[in-house]
Structure formats: C-alpha cells, structure tokens
Amino acid sequence: MSIMCDRLECSSSRRHAAIVALALLCYVVNAHCAMAAERNFDALSFFEWNTTFFQEFSSFRKQWFSVEDRISSIKGEYEPFDWKAVRNSAKDVVARHEHLMVKFARDCRAAKAKLSPAESGPAERAIQLMLEYLDSVGLVVLKLYEITEKLHGKTLDPYSYTMENYNADFREFKDLNARFESKGKDVNLLLYGKASPGK
Missing domain, CATH: 1.20.120 (Four Helix Bundle (Hemerythrin (Met), subunit A))
Known part of the structure; x- marks a missing residue:
C-alpha cells in the first residue's frame, strides 16, 4: 500500500512538474512572439x-x-x-x-x-x-x-x-x-x- 501511495505521489508530482513546465514554455513562447511583433511593427x-x-x-x-x-x-x-x-x-x-x-x-x-x-x-x-x-x-x-x-x-x-x-x-x-x-x-x-x- 505504501509503495502504491509513493508511486501515485511520484506520478502526481511528475504531472504537476509537466504542467508547470508547459505553462513556462507557453509564457516564454508568448513573450518571444510579443517581442518579435514589437520589433516588426x-x-x-x-x-x-x-x-x-x-x-x-x-x-x-x-x-x-x-x-x-x-x-x-x-x-x-x-x-x-x-x-x-x-x-x-x-x-x-x-x-x-x-x-x-x-x-x-x-x-x-x-x-x-x-x-x-x-x-x-x-x-x-x-x-x-x-x-x-x-x-x-x-x-x-x-x-x-x-x-x-x-x-x-x-x-x-x-x-x-x-x-x-x-x-x-x-x-x-x-x-x-x-x-x-x-x-x-x-x-x-x-x-x-x-x-x-x-x-
């Protein structure tokens, strides 16, 4: 039971980390696009x-x-x-x-x-x-x-x-x-x- 809980917690942590990484990636991409638009305007x-x-x-x-x-x-x-x-x-x-x-x-x-x-x-x-x-x-x-x-x-x-x-x-x-x-x-x-x- 303890092993299953550990695995679930580990899986949840990985999902959370993936979501955070994806959010950061979206932020970086959007910022890059905004800077490019500013330069090209x-x-x-x-x-x-x-x-x-x-x-x-x-x-x-x-x-x-x-x-x-x-x-x-x-x-x-x-x-x-x-x-x-x-x-x-x-x-x-x-x-x-x-x-x-x-x-x-x-x-x-x-x-x-x-x-x-x-x-x-x-x-x-x-x-x-x-x-x-x-x-x-x-x-x-x-x-x-x-x-x-x-x-x-x-x-x-x-x-x-x-x-x-x-x-x-x-x-x-x-x-x-x-x-x-x-x-x-x-x-x-x-x-x-x-x-x-x-x-």
Whole structure:
C-alpha cells in the first residue's frame, strides 16, 4: 500500500512538474512572439496606410505656425495690427486640432481592430504616444488662441492687456512648447528611429 501511495505521489508530482513546465514554455513562447511583433511593427506604415494624419497635420501646422510667428514678433505695447483676423485664425487652428485628433483616434481604433493580438499591443502603444503628442500640440495652440483673444481685446480697451501680461503669457507658451517638442522627439524615435527625421 505504501509503495502504491509513493508511486501515485511520484506520478502526481511528475504531472504537476509537466504542467508547470508547459505553462513556462507557453509564457516564454508568448513573450518571444510579443517581442518579435514589437520589433516588426512599423508604426510609420501603420499610420500612413490607415489614417490621413500626415496630410492633414501638414496643412494644419502651416496655419498654426503662421499665428505663432505673428504672436512671437510683437515689438511694442501699442503695435497696430489686425488682431481680430489673427484671433479668428487662431480660433480656426484650435477647431482644426480638435477635428484632427478626433479623426486620428477614430481611424486608429478602426485599424487596430483588424490586427492580430500580437500586433495589437505595439499598435496600442504607438497610438497612445501619438495621442499624447497631439494633446501637447492642443495645449500650445489653445494658449496661442488665449493670447490672440487678449490682444484683440486690447484694441477695444488699450489698458486691458499690458506687455507685462503678454510676457508672462509668452513664458507659459514657451513652457508648453518645450513639452510639445519633447513629445515630438519621442514620436520621431517611434516613426523614424531617431530624434529628428532630418538627422
């Protein structure tokens, strides 16, 4: 009886060891497949094939930089300019950014749903990084709009917005811009494998 019990215990131990070994093997294989999928996932191609982001962002950026250039070149407190037109352009930039971000997220969600489970993980991480980048852009253009709104208000009330106010706002804008540029480096690493696509 004792011998039979010993044999049963031995057999049970072997089965348990085999199950543990099989589980470990599955874990190693899955981890290996996930790493291979991560290495092989081409974020640039994924976004180019499944979204219109690059075309839309290019034209959006031109309008955004046009507003930014005008805001950055103020020389004096009473510099005459059509701030209403600049304010309206900045408002349009904010609206275009919102449309761009919503459409990009929707396109990515639809594209990710068609991927295999192994590809879905790297795609999700790439999408999240791009959305963080776009979110940082949104904070920049929103601050630009806020400044143009105040400059437009100054044409109605010259004392409503001083150069001191403007300088404080512009420092905040530069801080937001620095965060956006940092996110941009992360995106360039994701898409091109380097901090700047031109380097």
